[in-house]
Amino acid sequence: MISSILPTYNRAPLSFVSGEGSWLEAKDGRRFLDMGAGIAVNALGHANPDLVAALTQQAGKIWHLSNLYEIPEQTALADALVANTFADTVFFTNSGTEACELAVKMVRKYWFDKGQPERIKILTFSGAFHGRSSAAIAAVGTEKMTKGFGPLLPGFEQLEFGDHDALTKAMQDPTVAAVIIEPVQGEGGIRTVPDQCLKGLRDLCDETGALLVADEVQCGVGRTGKLFAHEWSGISPDIMMVAKGIGGGFPLGAVLATETAASGMVAGTHGSTYGGNPLGCAVGLKVLQTIAEPAFLDEVNRKAGLLRQKLEGLVAAHPDVFEEVRGSGLMLGLKTKPGAAKVVQAGYDAGIMVVPAAQEVVRLLPALNITDEDINEALARLDQAARAVAAA
Structure with a gap:
């Protein structure tokens, strides 16, 4: 029997009840760091005051x-x-x-x-x-x-x-x-x-x-x-x-x-x-x-530099999982070797959300006002996901 929602999406079995900044809370209480921002939509994060x-x-x-x-x-x-x-x-x-x-x-x-x-x-x-x-x-x-x-x-x-x-x-x-x-x-x-x-x-x-x-x-x-x-x-x-x-x-x-x-x-x-x-x-x-404020865009570029530097380190640490970092600003991608779907799933298990794209790339499209602390946490969780993929 067809579902009440037309089945045109392959949805992850995740349901969220609230969000704040770069974080989402699922129905079961788990917290996820959202590095997809609704596919570059939530530019200023969740529940921005x-x-x-x-x-x-x-x-x-x-x-x-x-x-x-x-x-x-x-x-x-x-x-x-x-x-x-x-x-x-x-x-x-x-x-x-x-x-x-x-x-x-x-x-x-x-x-x-x-x-x-x-x-x-x-x-x-x-x-x-x-x-x-x-x-x-x-x-x-x-x-x-x-x-x-x-x-x-x-x-x-x-x-x-x-x-x-x-x-x-x-x-x-x-x-x-x-x-x-x-x-x-x-x-x-x-x-x-x-x-x-x-x-x-x-x-x-x-x-x-x-x-x-x-x-x-x-x-x-x-x-x-x-x-x-x-x-x-x-x-x-x-x-x-x-x-x-x-x-x-x-x-x-x-x-x-x-x-x-x-x-x-x-x-x-x-x-x-x-x-x-x-x-x-x-x-x-x-x-x-x-x-549009110059100071805001300056911060986007600073955070982009920080995130990219850390992602380059992640690629170097996991050459069996990642090939390269792509993109510009806070629109970045990780080219994967075992496949984007595996990295996305391992990310869910590690409490981080990234977005798949063509050419086996996972996209990182965080809120433009993401904090440095959340960038650091994102890298820790991506490292955890990469280790899980490598061990599978």
Whole structure:
């Protein structure tokens, strides 16, 4: 008999009743150090008092307003995002998947309005993950994501990650409308696009007119030590997809764009019932105000250096379990030898939560305000997990 919850997840047999900071307490009383943060969502930890206050204060006023009306909280967050990024305008969604849908629509409407409706092709890269909607799975194109869900939305071409020659050749196609890229791939195994490659991609887009779309759903909002990961390369995208960390745990996403890239999206071309609701925007504004502070980002980078140094030591101590450390900031991965699933399970036994990814990598995506003490505790528990895997 099917369960009351559609069985699309292979869930761990863990159920949590409370959380605080980087810690979760299970129903049986066990405490777990959460180094996954809900897959980079709980950017300021569990039950953050500032976010709780922002949410409850707004909840006492207005929960929901249709986008038929002005929403002051939405305007405040949009203004803050514009002030802190390349963007001129923002559309709020509830998730990264919805952000991807709008980004695709925005790209194609841009070229349609420019009188070049044939420019519909969007280039993407192997290992990418942009969500599970029809457009997002077509963008990725892997059998794992698309099998059984055809016919797929046309107009996407997948290129091999890091194949510069293939990219240069593909960009010469006059039907190319845009390129979508994650500055750091999350689901793909914590693979960072080198700064020079992002600069080269920006140059190719400028030469051909193609729009550059950055998917910063997982790597954005302070995760790499800059407010957004593309900033490390000194380039700016035309469109950016944001979600996860921006809501600090509240479902919130956004598409940020330049005025030019967004020029086709006029009244009636897109909408959302819940996107930009007062609750989400009130929490999102507090998240952004906290993380965008230079002192906060300085601390992210300091903690990232500390964590990476300790992880390098862990790899050296357990060469039979780990191969290397990957990533940037507090978006780090451990490439495993016996398999990510074994390390994740051993982590549960040791009271630490990490997240599996492709290429047998386990992700460490802790709260950006994790303490030094919790970093030290995380390494002790990862060491315990590694020893258990080695002994199995």
